[in-house]
Amino acid sequence: MIETEVIVLGGGIVGASAALMLARKGKRVVLVERDFCGSHSSGVNYGGVRRQGRPLHQLPLSQRAHQLWADLPALIGIDGEYVRSGHLKLARSQADLEALHRYADSVRGFGLGLQLLDYAQLRARFAWVGDVVVGASLCPEDGHANPRLVSPAFARAAKQSGAQVFEQAEVTWIEHDSRLFQVHCANGLRLQAPWLLNCAGAWAGTVAAQFGESVPITSAHPAMLVTEPLPVVMNVSTGVEGGGIYARQVARGNCILGGGRGFALGPRQARPGQAAVLEILRNAGELYPFLKGAQAIRTWSGTEGYLPDHEPVIGPSSTTPGLLHGFGFAGAGFQLGPAVGEALAEIVCNGASRQPIEAFSICRFQA
Structure with missing residues:
Protein backbone atom coordinates (compact mmCIF):
# COMPACT_ATOMS: atom_id res chain seq x y z
CA MET A 1 0.00 0.00 0.00
CA ILE A 2 1.36 3.39 -1.04
CA GLU A 3 -0.08 6.25 0.99
CA THR A 4 0.00 9.56 -0.84
CA GLU A 5 -1.92 12.84 -1.08
CA VAL A 6 -3.27 12.64 -4.63
CA ILE A 7 -3.91 9.74 -7.01
CA VAL A 8 -4.23 10.62 -10.71
CA LEU A 9 -5.93 8.10 -13.00
CA GLY A 10 -4.77 8.43 -16.61
CA GLY A 11 -1.42 9.40 -18.10
CA GLY A 12 -2.67 11.55 -20.98
CA ILE A 13 -1.80 15.22 -21.23
CA VAL A 14 -4.49 16.27 -18.70
CA GLY A 15 -3.58 13.72 -16.04
CA ALA A 16 0.17 14.13 -16.54
CA SER A 17 -0.17 17.93 -16.44
CA ALA A 18 -2.11 17.69 -13.19
CA ALA A 19 0.53 15.39 -11.70
CA LEU A 20 3.29 17.78 -12.82
CA MET A 21 1.57 20.85 -11.37
CA LEU A 22 0.82 19.07 -8.08
CA ALA A 23 4.39 17.81 -7.74
CA ARG A 24 5.71 21.29 -8.38
CA LYS A 25 3.45 22.56 -5.60
CA GLY A 26 5.03 20.05 -3.21
CA LYS A 27 2.20 17.53 -3.13
CA ARG A 28 2.84 13.80 -2.93
CA VAL A 29 1.19 12.47 -6.06
CA VAL A 30 0.95 9.09 -7.79
CA LEU A 31 0.00 8.81 -11.47
CA VAL A 32 -1.30 5.46 -12.72
CA GLU A 33 -1.71 4.63 -16.41
CA ARG A 34 -3.18 1.39 -17.76
CA ASP A 35 -0.94 1.37 -20.85
CA PHE A 36 1.84 3.92 -21.48
CA CYS A 37 1.64 7.63 -20.77
CA GLY A 38 0.48 9.57 -23.82
CA SER A 39 -0.33 6.40 -25.76
CA HIS A 40 -4.02 7.08 -26.37
CA SER A 41 -5.82 10.23 -27.57
CA SER A 42 -3.15 12.58 -26.18
CA GLY A 43 -0.50 10.95 -28.34
CA VAL A 44 -2.40 10.12 -31.53
CA ASN A 45 -4.21 13.39 -32.17
CA TYR A 46 -3.51 15.88 -34.96
CA GLY A 47 -1.28 18.09 -32.82
CA GLY A 48 -3.19 21.33 -33.24
CA VAL A 49 -2.46 23.94 -30.57
CA ARG A 50 -5.25 26.37 -31.36
CA ARG A 51 -7.58 28.76 -29.61
CA GLN A 52 -9.48 29.81 -32.73
CA GLY A 53 -12.86 28.16 -33.06
CA ARG A 54 -13.31 27.28 -29.41
CA PRO A 55 -16.56 28.14 -27.61
CA LEU A 56 -16.36 31.37 -25.65
CA HIS A 57 -16.49 29.68 -22.23
CA GLN A 58 -13.40 27.59 -23.15
CA LEU A 59 -11.32 30.63 -24.03
CA PRO A 60 -10.17 31.62 -20.50
CA LEU A 61 -8.70 28.13 -20.07
CA SER A 62 -7.39 28.19 -23.62
CA GLN A 63 -5.71 31.56 -23.08
CA ARG A 64 -4.06 30.28 -19.91
CA ALA A 65 -2.89 27.20 -21.82
CA HIS A 66 -1.50 29.53 -24.49
CA GLN A 67 0.67 31.13 -21.80
CA LEU A 68 1.89 27.75 -20.57
CA TRP A 69 2.70 26.53 -24.08
CA ALA A 70 4.78 29.69 -24.63
CA ASP A 71 7.68 28.24 -22.63
CA LEU A 72 7.23 24.53 -23.19
CA PRO A 73 10.92 23.58 -22.64
CA ALA A 74 10.84 25.07 -19.14
CA LEU A 75 7.68 23.10 -18.40
CA ILE A 76 8.56 19.66 -19.79
CA GLY A 77 12.21 19.84 -20.87
CA ILE A 78 11.71 19.64 -24.67
CA ASP A 79 10.27 21.92 -27.35
CA GLY A 80 8.03 19.15 -28.66
CA GLU A 81 8.31 20.59 -32.19
CA ARG A 102 -19.54 36.47 -36.45
CA TYR A 103 -17.08 34.40 -34.44
CA ALA A 104 -14.42 37.10 -34.74
CA ASP A 105 -16.91 39.67 -33.43
CA SER A 106 -17.86 37.45 -30.49
CA VAL A 107 -14.25 36.87 -29.32
CA ARG A 108 -12.96 40.37 -29.86
CA GLY A 109 -12.32 40.88 -26.14
CA PHE A 110 -10.14 37.78 -25.76
CA GLY A 111 -7.06 38.99 -27.61
CA LEU A 112 -6.91 36.32 -30.30
CA GLY A 113 -5.95 38.90 -32.92
CA LEU A 114 -8.01 37.24 -35.66
CA GLN A 115 -7.41 38.46 -39.21
CA LEU A 116 -10.28 38.00 -41.66
CA LEU A 117 -9.22 37.47 -45.27
CA ASP A 118 -11.37 37.70 -48.37
CA TYR A 119 -10.69 35.73 -51.56
CA ALA A 120 -8.04 38.13 -52.91
CA GLN A 121 -6.29 38.66 -49.57
CA LEU A 122 -6.16 34.91 -48.96
CA ARG A 123 -4.56 34.26 -52.38
CA ALA A 124 -2.04 37.04 -51.83
CA ARG A 125 -0.82 35.52 -48.55
CA PHE A 126 -1.46 31.79 -49.02
CA ALA A 127 -1.28 31.04 -52.71
CA TRP A 128 -1.28 27.29 -52.05
CA VAL A 129 -4.93 27.30 -50.94
CA GLY A 130 -7.37 25.91 -53.54
CA ASP A 131 -9.91 27.96 -55.48
CA PRO A 152 4.77 11.50 -22.76
CA ALA A 153 7.11 14.38 -21.84
CA PHE A 154 4.53 15.76 -19.39
CA ALA A 155 4.59 12.44 -17.52
CA ARG A 156 8.41 12.37 -17.52
CA ALA A 157 8.49 15.93 -16.21
CA ALA A 158 6.04 15.00 -13.45
CA LYS A 159 8.30 12.12 -12.44
CA GLN A 160 11.37 14.37 -12.46
CA SER A 161 9.47 16.80 -10.21
CA GLY A 162 8.78 14.10 -7.64
CA ALA A 163 5.59 12.36 -8.75
CA GLN A 164 5.50 8.58 -8.78
CA GLN A 182 -8.17 3.12 -2.16
CA VAL A 183 -7.14 2.16 -5.69
CA HIS A 184 -6.34 -1.47 -6.54
CA CYS A 185 -4.41 -2.38 -9.71
CA ALA A 186 -4.13 -5.68 -11.56
CA ASN A 187 -0.37 -5.78 -10.99
CA GLY A 188 -0.82 -5.78 -7.20
CA LEU A 189 -0.25 -2.04 -6.74
CA ARG A 190 -2.47 -0.51 -4.03
CA LEU A 191 -2.77 3.21 -3.41
CA GLN A 192 -4.47 5.34 -0.78
CA ALA A 193 -5.11 9.10 -0.79
CA PRO A 194 -7.74 11.71 0.14
CA TRP A 195 -7.82 13.03 -3.44
CA LEU A 196 -8.57 11.14 -6.65
CA LEU A 197 -8.34 12.77 -10.11
CA ASN A 198 -10.33 11.03 -12.83
CA CYS A 199 -8.43 11.83 -16.03
CA ALA A 200 -8.99 8.48 -17.71
CA GLY A 201 -10.02 9.83 -21.12
CA ALA A 202 -12.65 7.87 -23.04
CA TRP A 203 -12.82 5.39 -20.12
CA ALA A 204 -13.42 8.02 -17.42
CA ALA A 223 -8.86 9.06 -39.02
CA MET A 224 -5.31 10.34 -39.43
CA LEU A 225 -2.56 10.06 -42.03
CA VAL A 226 0.84 11.45 -42.89
CA THR A 227 2.22 11.93 -46.39
CA GLU A 228 5.66 11.37 -47.83
CA PRO A 229 8.03 14.37 -47.46
CA LEU A 230 7.13 17.13 -49.91
CA PRO A 231 8.55 20.58 -50.68
CA VAL A 232 7.59 22.83 -47.76
CA VAL A 233 4.64 24.92 -48.91
CA MET A 234 2.12 25.06 -46.06
CA ASN A 235 3.32 27.57 -43.49
CA VAL A 236 0.29 27.51 -41.15
CA SER A 237 -1.89 24.89 -39.51
CA THR A 238 -5.30 24.74 -41.17
CA GLY A 239 -8.89 23.78 -40.45
CA VAL A 240 -12.23 24.22 -42.19
CA GLU A 241 -15.27 26.13 -40.94
CA GLY A 242 -18.16 23.76 -40.37
CA GLY A 243 -15.91 20.72 -40.11
CA GLY A 244 -14.00 18.62 -42.58
CA ILE A 245 -10.30 17.98 -42.80
CA TYR A 246 -7.40 19.67 -41.06
CA ALA A 247 -3.81 19.74 -42.21
CA ARG A 248 -0.34 20.94 -41.30
CA GLN A 249 3.14 20.48 -42.72
CA VAL A 250 6.19 19.82 -40.57
CA ALA A 251 9.75 20.97 -41.17
CA ARG A 252 10.69 17.63 -42.77
CA GLY A 253 8.03 18.25 -45.43
CA ASN A 254 5.53 15.58 -44.35
CA CYS A 255 1.91 16.72 -44.26
CA ILE A 256 -0.27 15.49 -41.39
CA LEU A 257 -3.97 15.33 -42.21
CA GLY A 258 -7.08 14.22 -40.38
CA GLY A 259 -10.83 14.13 -40.77
CA GLY A 260 -13.71 11.72 -40.63
CA ARG A 261 -13.82 8.68 -38.41
CA GLY A 262 -12.13 5.35 -37.99
CA PHE A 263 -13.48 2.33 -36.14
CA ALA A 264 -12.66 0.30 -33.05
CA LEU A 265 -10.72 -2.94 -33.28
CA GLY A 266 -11.30 -3.63 -29.60
CA PRO A 267 -11.61 -1.79 -26.29
CA ARG A 268 -8.18 -0.15 -26.68
CA GLN A 269 -7.38 -0.19 -30.38
CA ALA A 270 -8.78 1.54 -33.46
CA ARG A 271 -7.89 2.13 -37.08
CA PRO A 272 -9.02 4.52 -39.82
CA GLY A 273 -11.23 3.02 -42.49
CA GLN A 274 -10.16 3.02 -46.12
CA ALA A 275 -13.14 5.19 -47.08
CA ALA A 276 -12.17 7.83 -44.50
CA VAL A 277 -8.58 7.94 -45.75
CA LEU A 278 -9.67 8.29 -49.37
CA GLU A 279 -12.08 11.07 -48.40
CA ILE A 280 -9.30 12.94 -46.61
CA LEU A 281 -7.08 12.69 -49.69
CA ARG A 282 -9.91 13.79 -51.99
CA ASN A 283 -10.68 16.86 -49.87
CA LEU A 291 -1.11 17.64 -52.29
CA LYS A 292 -2.67 16.07 -55.39
CA GLY A 293 -0.93 12.77 -56.01
CA ALA A 294 0.91 12.79 -52.68
CA GLN A 295 1.45 9.34 -51.16
CA ALA A 296 0.15 8.54 -47.69
CA ILE A 297 2.91 6.60 -45.92
CA ARG A 298 1.14 5.88 -42.63
CA THR A 299 -2.38 5.98 -41.21
CA TRP A 300 -3.54 5.66 -37.61
CA SER A 301 -6.37 6.23 -35.19
CA GLY A 302 -7.05 6.26 -31.45
CA THR A 303 -9.92 6.54 -28.98
CA GLU A 304 -11.37 9.87 -27.87
CA GLY A 305 -14.17 10.57 -25.39
CA TYR A 306 -17.19 12.62 -26.48
CA LEU A 307 -20.10 14.00 -24.48
CA PRO A 308 -23.37 15.06 -26.18
CA ASP A 309 -22.61 18.79 -25.95
CA HIS A 310 -18.99 18.30 -27.11
CA GLU A 311 -17.80 19.99 -23.92
CA PRO A 312 -15.51 18.42 -21.31
CA VAL A 313 -16.20 17.63 -17.69
CA ILE A 314 -13.78 19.55 -15.46
CA GLY A 315 -14.02 20.04 -11.71
CA PRO A 316 -15.33 18.49 -8.48
CA SER A 317 -17.60 15.48 -8.21
CA SER A 318 -21.21 16.20 -7.28
CA THR A 319 -21.34 13.17 -4.98
CA THR A 320 -17.92 12.44 -3.50
CA PRO A 321 -15.57 14.82 -1.64
CA GLY A 322 -12.02 14.64 -2.94
CA LEU A 323 -12.98 13.34 -6.39
CA LEU A 324 -12.14 15.60 -9.35
CA HIS A 325 -12.89 15.00 -13.01
CA GLY A 326 -11.04 16.05 -16.17
CA PHE A 327 -12.25 14.18 -19.26
CA GLY A 328 -14.42 14.25 -22.39
CA PHE A 329 -12.48 16.72 -24.53
CA ALA A 330 -14.01 15.58 -27.83
CA GLY A 331 -10.68 15.48 -29.64
CA ALA A 332 -9.82 19.07 -28.69
CA GLY A 333 -7.96 18.64 -25.39
CA PHE A 334 -4.35 18.76 -26.53
CA GLN A 335 -4.04 22.56 -26.36
CA LEU A 336 -6.16 22.85 -23.21
CA GLY A 337 -4.36 20.05 -21.36
CA PRO A 338 -1.76 22.02 -19.39
CA ALA A 339 -4.32 24.58 -18.19
CA VAL A 340 -6.81 21.88 -17.18
CA GLY A 341 -4.10 20.07 -15.23
CA GLU A 342 -3.22 23.35 -13.53
CA ALA A 343 -6.90 24.02 -12.69
CA LEU A 344 -7.28 20.60 -11.06
CA ALA A 345 -4.07 21.12 -9.09
CA GLU A 346 -5.35 24.50 -7.90
CA ILE A 347 -8.56 22.92 -6.60
CA VAL A 348 -6.51 20.43 -4.59
CA CYS A 349 -4.10 23.03 -3.24
CA ASN A 350 -6.27 26.15 -2.95
CA GLY A 351 -9.85 24.96 -3.05
CA ALA A 352 -10.68 26.60 -6.39
CA SER A 353 -9.38 27.15 -9.90
CA ARG A 354 -8.29 30.61 -11.00
CA GLN A 355 -9.95 30.01 -14.36
CA PRO A 356 -13.75 29.77 -14.66
CA ILE A 357 -14.73 26.10 -15.04
CA GLU A 358 -18.35 26.14 -13.85
CA ALA A 359 -19.64 25.52 -17.38
CA PHE A 360 -17.87 22.15 -17.37
CA SER A 361 -19.41 20.77 -14.17
CA ILE A 362 -20.52 17.15 -14.21
CA CYS A 363 -23.74 18.37 -12.59
CA ARG A 364 -25.11 19.26 -16.02
CA PHE A 365 -25.70 15.56 -16.65
CA GLN A 366 -27.32 14.81 -13.32
CA ALA A 367 -31.12 14.65 -13.08
Missing part, protein backbone atom coordinates in the same frame (compact mmCIF):
# COMPACT_ATOMS: atom_id res chain seq x y z
CA TYR A 82 5.93 23.31 -31.04
CA VAL A 83 5.70 26.24 -33.43
CA ARG A 84 3.39 29.23 -33.44
CA SER A 85 2.82 29.00 -37.14
CA GLY A 86 -0.66 30.51 -37.10
CA HIS A 87 -3.98 28.72 -37.57
CA LEU A 88 -5.90 29.37 -40.78
CA LYS A 89 -9.59 28.47 -40.78
CA LEU A 90 -10.94 28.14 -44.31
CA ALA A 91 -14.42 29.04 -45.57
CA ARG A 92 -15.81 27.11 -48.53
CA SER A 93 -18.92 29.29 -48.93
CA GLN A 94 -20.12 32.80 -48.20
CA ALA A 95 -22.22 31.41 -45.35
CA ASP A 96 -19.09 29.90 -43.81
CA LEU A 97 -17.22 33.17 -44.24
CA GLU A 98 -20.04 35.06 -42.53
CA ALA A 99 -19.83 32.55 -39.66
CA LEU A 100 -16.11 33.33 -39.31
CA HIS A 101 -16.94 37.04 -39.17
CA VAL A 132 -12.81 26.27 -53.67
CA VAL A 133 -11.99 28.44 -50.65
CA VAL A 134 -13.68 31.87 -50.63
CA GLY A 135 -12.00 33.35 -47.55
CA ALA A 136 -10.48 32.54 -44.19
CA SER A 137 -9.73 33.61 -40.64
CA LEU A 138 -6.14 33.62 -39.39
CA CYS A 139 -5.14 33.41 -35.73
CA PRO A 140 -1.45 34.36 -36.02
CA GLU A 141 -0.19 32.97 -32.68
CA ASP A 142 -1.90 29.59 -32.75
CA GLY A 143 0.18 26.67 -33.96
CA HIS A 144 0.95 22.97 -33.72
CA ALA A 145 3.23 20.47 -31.97
CA ASN A 146 4.13 16.79 -32.05
CA PRO A 147 1.79 14.96 -29.63
CA ARG A 148 3.93 11.82 -29.71
CA LEU A 149 6.72 13.85 -28.12
CA VAL A 150 4.77 16.31 -25.98
CA SER A 151 2.29 14.08 -24.16
CA VAL A 165 4.43 7.29 -12.19
CA PHE A 166 3.25 3.72 -12.74
CA GLU A 167 2.60 2.51 -16.28
CA GLN A 168 0.93 -0.76 -17.30
CA ALA A 169 -1.04 -0.54 -14.06
CA GLU A 170 -4.67 -1.28 -14.87
CA VAL A 171 -7.08 -0.16 -12.15
CA THR A 172 -9.41 -2.99 -11.16
CA TRP A 173 -11.24 -1.53 -8.18
CA ILE A 174 -11.70 1.79 -6.36
CA GLU A 175 -13.04 2.14 -2.81
CA HIS A 176 -13.92 5.24 -0.80
CA ASP A 177 -14.63 5.30 2.94
CA SER A 178 -15.83 8.95 3.05
CA ARG A 179 -12.28 10.08 3.83
CA LEU A 180 -9.80 8.13 1.73
CA PHE A 181 -9.75 6.53 -1.71
CA GLY A 205 -17.18 7.45 -17.52
CA THR A 206 -16.69 4.08 -15.85
CA VAL A 207 -14.94 5.75 -12.93
CA ALA A 208 -17.59 8.47 -12.64
CA ALA A 209 -20.36 5.86 -12.67
CA GLN A 210 -18.79 4.12 -9.66
CA PHE A 211 -19.55 7.25 -7.68
CA GLY A 212 -23.11 7.70 -8.87
CA GLU A 213 -22.28 10.13 -11.69
CA SER A 214 -23.19 8.36 -14.88
CA VAL A 215 -22.49 10.48 -17.96
CA PRO A 216 -23.42 9.77 -21.59
CA ILE A 217 -19.85 9.55 -22.82
CA THR A 218 -19.17 7.80 -26.12
CA SER A 219 -15.99 6.88 -27.96
CA ALA A 220 -14.96 8.11 -31.38
CA HIS A 221 -11.88 7.33 -33.45
CA PRO A 222 -10.12 9.97 -35.57
CA ALA A 284 -6.99 17.64 -49.51
CA GLY A 285 -6.60 17.77 -53.29
CA GLU A 286 -9.37 20.40 -53.51
CA LEU A 287 -8.31 22.52 -50.56
CA TYR A 288 -4.55 22.19 -51.04
CA PRO A 289 -3.80 21.45 -54.72
CA PHE A 290 -0.09 20.87 -54.07
